[in-house]
Amino acid sequence: MAEPTLKKPLPVLTSEAKPFWDAAAEQKLVMQRCQDCRAYIWTPRPACFECGSERVEWTQLSGKGQIYSFTVIRQVVGRAASEAFEPDVPYVVAWIDLDEGPRMISNVIGCPVEDVKLGMKVAVVFEQQSPEIWLPKFKPTVS
Amino acid sequence: MSIRSKAAIVGIGETPTDRLGSKPGEPRKSSAEYLSWAMHLALADAGLTLKDFNGQGIGVTIPTAYPQPFWPEEVAEILGITPGFLLGGATGGAGSVSLLGGMSAAIASGMIDLALCIGAAAPFAEHHGDGLQPGDMRDFEIPFGTMGPNSKIAMVMRRHMHEYGTTLDHLGKIAVAGRYHASLNPAAYLRKPITIQDYKDSRLVADPVRLLDCVLPANGGKAYILASPERAKKLRKPPVCVKGFGERSNPSYGPRAGSDALVMGIKDAGKVAMEMAEIKHSDINFLQLYDDYIIVVYLQLEDLGFCAKGDLGFFERTDFTFKGQLPIQTGGGMINCGQPSTAGGTLHVLEAVRQLRGEGGDRQVPGAKTGLVSGLGVLPYGKNLGCCAVAVLGTQP
Numbered sequence: 001m002a003e004p005t006l007k008k009p010l011p012v013l014t015s016e017a018k019p020f021w022d023a024a025a026e027q028k029l030v031m032q033r034c035q036d037c038r039a040y041i042w043t044p045r046p047a048c049f050e051c052g053s054e055r056v057e058w059t060q061l062s063g064k065g066q067i068y069s070f071t072v073i074r075q076v077v078g079r080a081a082s083e084a085f086e087p088d089v090p091y092v093v094a095w096i097d098l099d100e101g102p103r104m105i106s107n108v109i110g111c112p113v114e115d116v117k118l119g120m121k122v123a124v125v126f127e128q129q130s131p132e133i134w135l136p137k138f139k140p141t142v143s
Numbered sequence: 144m145s146i147r148s149k150a151a152i153v154g155i156g157e158t159p160t161d162r163l164g165s166k167p168g169e170p171r172k173s174s175a176e177y178l179s180w181a182m183h184l185a186l187a188d189a190g191l192t193l194k195d196f197n198g199q200g201i202g203v204t205i206p207t208a209y210p211q212p213f214w215p216e217e218v219a220e221i222l223g224i225t226p227g228f229l230l231g232g233a234t235g236g237a238g239s240v241s242l243l244g245g246m247s248a249a250i251a252s253g254m255i256d257l258a259l260c261i262g263a264a265a266p267f268a269e270h271h272g273d274g275l276q277p278g279d280m281r282d283f284e285i286p287f288g289t290m291g292p293n294s295k296i297a298m299v300m301r302r303h304m305h306e307y308g309t310t311l312d313h314l315g316k317i318a319v320a321g322r323y324h325a326s327l328n329p330a331a332y333l334r335k336p337i338t339i340q341d342y343k344d345s346r347l348v349a350d351p352v353r354l355l356d357c358v359l360p361a362n363g364g365k366a367y368i369l370a371s372p373e374r375a376k377k378l379r380k381p382p383v384c385v386k387g388f389g390e391r392s393n394p395s396y397g398p399r400a401g402s403d404a405l406v407m408g409i410k411d412a413g414k415v416a417m418e419m420a421e422i423k424h425s426d427i428n429f430l431q432l433y434d435d436y437i438i439v440v441y442l443q444l445e446d447l448g449f450c451a452k453g454d455l456g457f458f459e460r461t462d463f464t465f466k467g468q469l470p471i472q473t474g475g476g477m478i479n480c481g482q483p484s485t486a487g488g489t490l491h492v493l494e495a496v497r498q499l500r501g502e503g504g505d506r507q508v509p510g511a512k513t514g515l516v517s518g519l520g521v522l523p524y525g526k527n528l529g530c531c532a533v534a535v536l537g538t539q540p
């Protein structure tokens with residue numbers, strides 16, 4: 001029998017973020033948008049961080065974007081929980097600039113780490129981590 | 144509203160840094176020991192006693208990994224002082240420069256006329272567990288396998304190289320100048336001079352961030368004492384005037400959800416501080432820039448306006464050593480002297496004071512009259528550093 005793998009840390013389903021994770025479980029990428037100034041709001045919060053309006057609503061995004069920058073994790077460091085990522089090394093942590101504007105931290109998957117480039121176009125895919133949590137990750141789109 | 148030259152630094156204290164506790168069974172010291180040691184060095188330097196601080200100001204940098212929310216009060220108790228004004232430096236690595244501004248303002252108001260600003264940490268000797276606090280890091284970063292600040296700075300560095308063609312030669316020049324200064328500083332931790340090639344050959348930690356890009360964590364304590372100009376006159380060391388101060392926290396350049404990650408709040412903090420001090424760039428004799436990473440020093444030189452964004456020629460032609468046109472990191476910076484958590488940034492204040500007193504020894508900037516110090520802290524979710532503080536210090540009001 002294989003050794004049980006270390007559990008990766010999962011996000012906590014806070015009341016602000018629950019609609020995001022609920023949508024992710026249905027393979028949808030959503031973000032809050034201010035109904036007054038139209039700003040996208042990421043990460044989730046109770047009111048608009050551009051104008052202060054509380055009229056914020058969850059909106060579905062295209063799930064498309066491009067790589068603003070990235071790093072290749074070749075070694076796990078720091079807190080003990082980091083060791084759960086050891087089997088994935090090397091992997092890509094990236095800032096993804098979504099077509100709608102907001103920037104997300106995520107992983108670029110589905111291609112060799114050597115092929116990842118800045119400006120590369122990517123689209124969201126969801127990876128299930130637990131019964132409730134599906135993490136949005138990004139795959140290069142074939143041009 | 145200006146606090147120009149309403150307060151002066153009159154004493155400094157810095158313990159040696161060490162990494163005791165990194166090996167099992169090694170003798171070690173606590174944060175409390177470094178705090179007390181740093182304070183006594185500062186008191187001796189200023190010619191003051193513990194009793195002078197009752198009813199006065201105490202400012203304490205709050206370390207990143209200490210689970211005690213009332214840390215500043217506990218520090219007052221460790222030191223044996225009953226302050227009349229207790230301030231926590233809660234802007235991460237910017238804490239010590241933020242306290243310089245906050246305490247100078249308290250002195251300018253007349254509420255106090257003396258303040259001790261202090262910080263210490265012993266990350267190798269004291270371990271405080273692994274608990275994750277609520278926030279973006281827990282819910283939206285760590286689940287994707289981010290590996291602390293290295294991951295984010297790597298993305299900043301790669302983006303800068305992509306947009307402006309910045310190379311390891313440009314960045315390495317800063318690393319080499321810092322280490323050269325450390326070789327002339329008996330209190331530095333890493334003192335063997337390096338070449339650009341050594342920088343390039345150093346191990347990749349978080350591609351493209353290399354080992355010689357990164358700050359050196361260490362144990363240690365640091366302190367400085369501020370006084371009103373009247374009080375400063377009666378003390379033994381030549382006062383170093385706080386001529387200007389500026390701070391920007393949670394800056395954003397562009398929409399908050401998609402800020403330009405290559406611009407730092409130092410841009411605005413620096414402008415405010417320099418306007419308050421009524422100085423031009425050419426008046427600045429040296430810079431002590433917060434240095435958690437080499438790229439962060441590089442970005443500050445751009446954002447403080449010493450060159451345009453992406454002006455590679457500036458980095459090619461400028462001599463950053465103490466003998467050069469624009470000396471930076473004249474003691475070697477935290478990268479070479481060690482970073483005791485958020486107390487680390489205090490090093491830049493202390494080195495500026497030494498230079499302005501003419502106590503720079505083999506690395507003294509000739510005729511130094513005005514210097515600029517920065518503090519930076521916190522790496523927010525999708526942006527550059529979240530807390531930025533700048534102080535202009537000088538020999539004359």
Ligand SMILES: [Zn+2]
Pocket residue numbers: 034035036037038039048049050051052053
């Ligand atoms: Zn709004």
